[in-house]
Amino acid sequence: MSDIQDDPFALGAGGQVDLPNGSDTDAKAVRGRVAELADLDPLDYEVQREAEARALGIRVSVLDRMVREARPRQALDDEPPELIEEHLEPWPDEVVGASLAEEIRERLTAHVAFASHHDATAAALWILGTYLMDVWRVWPRIMVTSPEKGCGKSTLCEVIEAMAHRGLYLSSCSAAGVFRAIETWKPTLVLDEADTWMTDNPELTGILNSGHTRRQAKVIRVEEIDGERKPVAFSTWTPMVISGIGGQRDTLESRSIIISLRRRLSGEAVERMPKDLHAEMLRMRRQALRWARDNARRIEADDAEPPESGDDRRRDNFTPLWRIAGALGEPWPERLAAGYHARSEAAGDDDETAPAAVMLLRDLWYLFGRDGEDRLGRTYVLGEIRAMEDRPWAEWRHGKPATAHTLTKLLKPYGVQARKVRFRGGEVQGYLRDQVEDAFRRYASAPTPENFATLPQANENNELGEKFSATGIDEKHGFSTSKPRKNKGNGNVAENSPPVAGEGARRRCLSVGGRPLNGYGGLSTGGDPDEFA
Template sequence: MTNPPDHPGDRSMTQPDTRPDGAALLDALRDALTRYVILPSPEAADAVTLWIAASHAQPAWAHAPRLVIRAPEKRCGKSRLLDVTEATCHDPFITVNSSSAAVYRSISEDPPTMLVDEADTIFGPKADGNEDLRGLLNAGHQRNRPAKRYDANTGRVESIPTFAMAALAGIGAMPDTIEDRAVVIRMRRRGPGESVAPYRHRRDRPALRQLAEDLRLWLRADLETLEKAEPPMPVEDRAADTWEPLITVADHAGGTWPDRARAAVLALTAEADDNTEISNRVRLLADCRTAFGTDPALATVTLLERLKADPEAPWADYGPNGLTAMKLGVILREYDIRSANIRFTDGTQAKGYQRADFTDAWARYCPALDTPPTTGNADIPLFEGGSRPSRPSLVIAGQRGTASNRGTA
């Protein structure tokens, strides 16, 4: 005897699958984004789509990636992108003119999505008084980094959660501590022939909020699965932490999204690497390598002269008198590089640095410089015209060489 059609045992065969189609929801969200905003690339559109979707499953993630929407000038669409993000993300919380205390108290175990327009009010030159908010945005990228506050009324130390996804829009770059934890979208003004639909809050937001609700229902039904996911990542370390929620959402949706998500990771992280300004400390390491050439040692005074001789380097104007021996020593000690008294082949002694003491730091912090040049000695970079520095002349005692330009420091 067979079960009647409405028997639970046959329900999977008689009723259609009513689970949301994740790939179709992501497609709809991407269509909404690109209807109102011109994004700089298809990969950027995919990345923003996945970031917004991931905001609906924040309890599943170990890291809360930031979305940085930056532009070189006004009228590049960053505020409009933030508007559409606000309409489609999970529980949007606008932090413009919000006190730090209000922001902290708004974060719970199921946090809102923080949205900050004109982020220069937090990170720019007029950002005095926002230290607490900056601290929250830095710490809140990772779980279990609560802020500690002493409550004088109860005499107890209170732990306040900081974990929450955040989107920040502003002109110019954000601090490294933010962009290193972010999906960075570099907006630009619309070009000739590029057009978008006008966005009207009252007219357009309700449909976008319904899309947000559909995304929430889809992802919240599978939080346990999302939390346990360990997707293969095309990047490592902090980049992997930042992008993993987006990749997990894409894999959960299926269709073309897994491949598109990984293409977006590679494209946007490569763009970030190309546009990242290296710190002065790493710049100093690289410039020291150029100054040394193949010489095994240099006097401090000679090393400083060569560093400050480069018109495109910051060392001639590094402080009132340029880079000094003391400042050089302070920076290099961070890499366990210290000056010493060196005896040269002509019998003189001078305070200076040995090239061998730099090799470990060069390999760790500026490995791109390890690629050998096509001609000449392995460690001498190629120069154009008259920009090539004079040959280093100080060497360690016991090795052949000249010592025509001696100096002390």
């Protein structure tokens, strides 16, 4: 027999107390006492709850639930429902998506100074994508960052919240509040001031991470239902904007498209925020809903993806935006392709912020390239990396230099292990070129500028499938899509290797820490970088 059947005061339908003898008098007495307890200060109730439950002949958990339900609702529940869950009517007329996206982008740039115009493009496409959440397998977060306060993060959050689907702006929330809000309202969550309340909250980070992929976007919590504790699934599938100074955990950043803001100069004019931006943006929200409904099937059927960038997560994050841009038509495919390319290029070149193990792989591969050897002794490697300027190896830990143990610990996860090798006339512990090169290519090389794309696109009257050649934009941004010649300096670039950087980008892309890269994103092992096609 269950606990509910054993309990003479178990909750029945609607949270009412079911008495075995059907006594209305006893039921009214219990409910009357519950109403009195609900009026108590929470601390006073906590002191009395166990004694009251015994006196009423019911379990403490049942009494807690009845008192909780008898109390007036607070916080977000006090807001009018339309402020939490907006019920939009789609725009009555057909919407030209490219024009709407342009209007969204202009509104974004009117109020804040983006570090890159590519960020404004990504944000505009992302806002449109919040109206298509039933289409996506993966949906990235937007992470708004700046180096200091006063760069417009909160302003940007307010603008996004006014144009996104069911925007809900929060400056603080518990982990439980986040997944319950998602389950109840399916909003676009805009989480501001993240650096003050999210950084040291691993439970919340786990919840936010789970919502990146629709299949995995759920958490399980144990809830009391009709007197029994049962597992309950809560959805975490919803668009999210996370804003704060600096960064967040690596796992969260990798699931996000980073939007960087900068403090505007006195000569950089931005518009003041209107009194009620949310109300002013109602037309745009209705138009976005109409465009999304008209194009959802077409976008869902599209299988276009960004080209390989050396980072599968970045490619996943940009895939939904890629398909939106293709459905909008020109100039959005060109804009997004240029932004994706710039981000991939910058990520591979960001040596200063790379993890220590990745930095070590790059330095080790540089030594192989510089010396032209196929094996290097570990003691020799330690001496060389300690002498490198702008590197931490000379004062690795507490002012002491990196040791053989340091190398072993950092390189082991990448499959690079020291072994006995012949080096300069002796047998020593050292590293093989092939082993280091494999790890470098997989984890530490700069992204390769591949044939940057035939991006499916359509205008408002065409089906998807017409191809847009990005050769022109690659030329503009410094990349050649022509087949490269063999690197005459060292022979490391095969005839079928990916295309290499063009003249305009060579200085940016073909170096890591000031050292030249070869044609496939590896450190050059000799020769003049200007010999590349």
